[in-house]
Amino acid sequence: MSLKLYNDLTRKKEPFVPIVPGKVSFYSCGPTVYDYFHIGNSRPFIVFDVLRRYLESKGLEVNFVQNFTDIDDKMINRANDLGITVNELAEKTIQDYFEDADALGIRRATHYPRATEHIENIIFLVMTLIEKGHAYEIEGDVYFQVSTFPEYGKLSKQTIEELQSGARINVDERKKNPLDFALWKTHKPGEPSWESPWGKGRPGWHIECSAMSMKYLGETIDIHSGGCDLTFPHHENEIAQAEAATGKEFVRYWIHNGYLLIDKEKMSKSLGNFLTARAARLKFSPLAIRLFMLSAHYRSPINFSEETLEQAKAAVERLLNCWSDLQHARTHRDLGASEHSEQLQAIERLFDSYIEDMDDDFNTAGALGSVFEVVRLANNYLKDNLVLSLDVLEKIESFFKKIDDVMGIMGLTDNEQHEDSSEIERLISERNQARKDRNYARADQIRDELADRGIILEDTSEGTKWKIQI
Ligand SMILES: [Zn+2]
Ligand SMILES: [Zn+2]
Incomplete structure (x- = not known):
């Protein structure tokens, strides 16, 4: 590991x-x-x-x-x-x-x-x-006696003495030490309670x-x-x-x-x-909220604002557009099967660097850098049929599926509707045929059906493309 x-x-x-x-x-x-x-x-x-x-x-x-x-x-x-x-x-x-x-x-x-x-x-x-x-009991309350556990403070890196000097002048004078905390609280009228060896009461939080x-x-x-x-x-x-x-x-x-x-x-x-x-x-969309949360190291503070969420949303859209463009290319282009080792290696290297970042104290911010580098490469490859062979396309697809399975920022694995892109492509061809046949009612019906599933159609010079709306 x-x-x-x-x-x-x-x-x-x-x-x-x-x-x-x-x-x-x-x-x-x-x-x-x-x-x-x-x-x-x-x-x-x-x-x-x-x-x-x-x-x-x-x-x-x-x-x-x-x-x-x-x-x-x-x-x-x-x-x-x-x-x-x-x-x-x-x-x-x-x-x-x-x-x-x-x-x-x-x-x-x-x-x-x-x-x-x-x-x-x-x-x-x-x-x-x-x-x-x-621990000790006083009148139905039970307290943990902090002085009996000398390591108290080891997680927050404070000694018992330091904590004591900072403790509020207390409150409950029956406690042996102001740092002692409640394990069990005696019953008060109007509160739910359970039977215990110390009478009716309820547990403390910790x-x-x-x-x-x-x-x-x-x-x-x-x-x-x-x-x-x-x-x-x-x-x-x-x-x-x-x-x-x-x-x-x-x-x-x-x-x-x-x-x-x-x-x-x-x-x-x-x-x-x-x-x-x-x-x-x-x-904001859940996918954008997830991507936003992963855009900083988990131990650092993070700033939630209209602007940072809009940025996250745009980033998710970039990912999803790249995904649907790949699906479109798979269906409509004649992709050679010949191996483009340079492109394959580039994607593999980025997957390795994604893993390296995630392994390094779960650095999701760094890992996302590799994800968007793959998007950039994929968009370049999509422009050039010579380098987008089927194996390159599948390599990129499998990269996206793997990172989505962990990060959940594309909704591919957890949303069956988006996963089945061949079904979407089939409906789009059916719609195109319906339009050729002047069956506009059926064509509109398909468009609406897809829209209900969050799929937006766009008629372009390369044929009908689809986008996942978030
Ligand atoms: Zn905890
Ligand atoms: Zn807890």
């Missing part, structure tokens, strides 16, 4: 070596399902979807787990505002999540565990932590990810990912809970994506630049 990943735990790029050869255990922190997810949240969903697909393209079997946080203060408050139960709110929001995630081409995870469906696992983990002296990661993937896993805002305290706490309980390393590679800015500002409800992924995908 030549893939290297930047590990936030060691602050180094490291060769990626899975614990079990050929298999990858991958946990990605999912949304709190109290409302539509916002465009900033869709960044980890998209980039880690691409990382997962890339690992799969290397023949690895990826067990990909993403949780839904379906109980916490935000859930309770929002459900109260709407006058529905927390469970009803979760059901509805999870449905909305899948609608948006599917539209954005995010492949389904292997498992989607929910906190409220794993209360037993959570209680068991909290009991283990109390037994081992890492504990669910440790419990569910271990349940579905084992005590030590390969990759844990999330947005950089989760590094502290969420991921620091996940490490403390899991490693204090098992005495084993929890996660081999911690990876975090950078912030998404909107018009160069941090997104916030108060700034009025709060944008849901749903609004964004309805305004």
Whole structure:
């Protein structure tokens, strides 16, 4: 495996070596399902979807787990505002999540565990932590005692002393240390609750990810990912809970994506630049949103604006036009089968450099450079019948299919309607025949049918060409 990943735990790029050869255990922190997810949240969903697909393209079997946080203060408050139960709110929001995630081409995870469906696992983990002296109970609340885990702070590179001096003067004076965090919260009136050894209550936020990661993937896993805002305290706490309980390393590679800015500002409800992924995908095409997310290194900040999205859209169109021109050439030109080794090698070299970039800490921005170099070459070859032999054309097609299977920026693999270009060409010939026969009703019908599928026809001197509209 030549893939290297930047590990936030060691602050180094490291060769990626899975614990079990050929298999990858991958946990990605999912949304709190109290409302539509916002465009900033869709960044980890998209980039880690691409990382997962890339690992799969290397023949690895990826067990990909993403949780839904379906109980916490935000859930309770929002459900109260709407006058529905927390469970009803979760059901509805999870449905909305899948609608948006599917539209954005995010492949389904292997498992989607929910906190409220794993209360037993959570209680068991909290009991283990109390037994081992890492947690204590006060009046039905259970806290993790940070001072019993000297490595606390190792992910965010802060010592317990530094963290203490920065901690807010607290709040809950019953805690032994202001850094101690809640594993279990005692029941308050009007809140959902579950029976536990400490009376009725509900889990704290952090504990669910440790419990569910271990349940579905084992005590030590390969990759844990999330947005950089989760590094502290969420991921620091996940490490403390899991490693204090098992005495084993929890996660081999911690990876975090950078912030998404909107018009160069941090997104916030108060700034009025709060944008849901749903609004964004309805305004800009999902393919453009994906390409935009991959146009920067995943660890760098990225700026979402009307302009950057228009650029991404134009880039997707360049790709798709090149694809449909190739399909047109395949059907209508007499392409020789003779080998053009120079052209074939040029495409192969670009595929190698795409792989090299992806292997280098998943540098999608660099990899896209190779993709668009292939588009440039393909457009040149399309102008010159002498160099566009069938094998060159097929080489380019297979390049596009491979990169699309990983990046999902062309919709070839995940959209059957676009995949079957011979069917499109057949309908176009039928339409041309209908026009010759002056059967304009049938010709228009075919045009409309294709338009419904997002295929736009253009009558040119080279015959009728088609484009995929995004
Ligand atoms: Zn996490
Ligand atoms: Zn989490």
